[in-house]
Amino acid sequence: QVQLVESGGRLVQAGGSLRLSCAASGRTISNYAMAWFRQAPGKERDFVAGITTGSGTYYRDSIMGRFTISRDNAKNTVALQMNSLKLEDTAVYYCAAGPSTGLLRFVSDVHYWGQGTQVTISS
Numbered sequence: 001q002v003q004l005v006e007s008g009g010r011l012v013q014a015g016g017s018l019r020l021s022c023a024a025s026g027r028t029i030s031n032y033a034m035a036w037f038r039q040a041p042g043k044e045r046d047f048v049a050g051i052t053t054g055s056g057t058y059y060r061d062s063i064m065g066r067f068t069i070s071r072d073n074a075k076n077t078v079a080l081q082m083n084s085l086k087l088e089d090t091a092v093y094y095c096a097a098g099p100s101t102g103l104l105r106f107v108s109d110v111h112y113w114g115q116g117t118q119v120t121i122s123s
Contacts, residue, residue, distance in 0.1 A: 001026045002024055002025075002097050003025045004024050004097060004112055005022070005023045005114055005115065006020060006022050006116060009092075009120075014121050017081070017083045018082045019079060019081050020082065020095075021077060022034070022079070025076065029076050029078065032053065033052050033101075034050070034078045034097055035048070036048040036050075036093055037093070037096055047107075048060055049068075051071050051078065057069050062088075066083050067083070068083075088121075089121050090121045091119060096112065096113055097110070
């Protein structure tokens with residue numbers, strides 16, 4: 001079992017920056033692909049950014065160039081640096097862990113979820 005705990009979500013003005021962190025326990029994340037998903041009110045949970053076991057990164061188109069995902073296997077953490085935030089980035093952000101093979105970008109492929117952290121962007 002892997003337990004994931006997100007932190008860093010808060011209210012921030014549009015154009016600002018925010019850094020989310022995900023702390024894992026139970027097992028080392030070095031054997032897992034990791035990702036961030038988000039869910040806005042009334043919408044489905046969507047993929048945001050992913051990172052492979054080899055630290056290859058991939059992103060949804062709408063956040064390309066604004067968000068950066070990273071991992072620190074020694075600290076068993078994953079981070080999401082978010083810059084140039086927009087109103088439409090408002091959502092609960094979830095950390096996720098999945099199988100080491102392939103790209104983790106579908107909800108159905110996720111093995112472990114965090115509880116989520118609220119990010120609210122104001123105008």
